[in-house]
Amino acid sequence: MAERIAREKKIDTVLARFFEADMNAETVIEAAQQRADQILTAAKRQADSHREATHEAIRELAALGETRAEIMNLTGLAVHEVRHALVDGPPPKPHRLNTPHCP
Secondary structure (H helix, E strand, C coil), X not given: CHHHXXXXXXXXXXXXXXXXXXXXXHHHHHHHHHHHHHXXXXXXXXXXXXXXXXXXXXXXXXXXXXCHHHHXXXXXXXXXXXXXXXXXXXXXXXXXXXXXXXX
């Protein structure tokens, strides 16, 4: 009987360590996810200002007489991205073409 009680106490101790370690692991992951989300949010804000600069450059190319097709070929952007930049809409996420685009 004493052996059984001692064994059950050991099992309880091991299980307590298990659940504490599991909870600590989840806490670490949640904290890391929150930091990653904050970093990504800040990066997206910075990227938006850079995307606006690309839109300004596209508008400058158009003002210099480049056609949409020429701008697409020069920048590697898709037609909808060039159109977006030229109408000064919200900046879309750039998508580089893997193959040259034919006008």
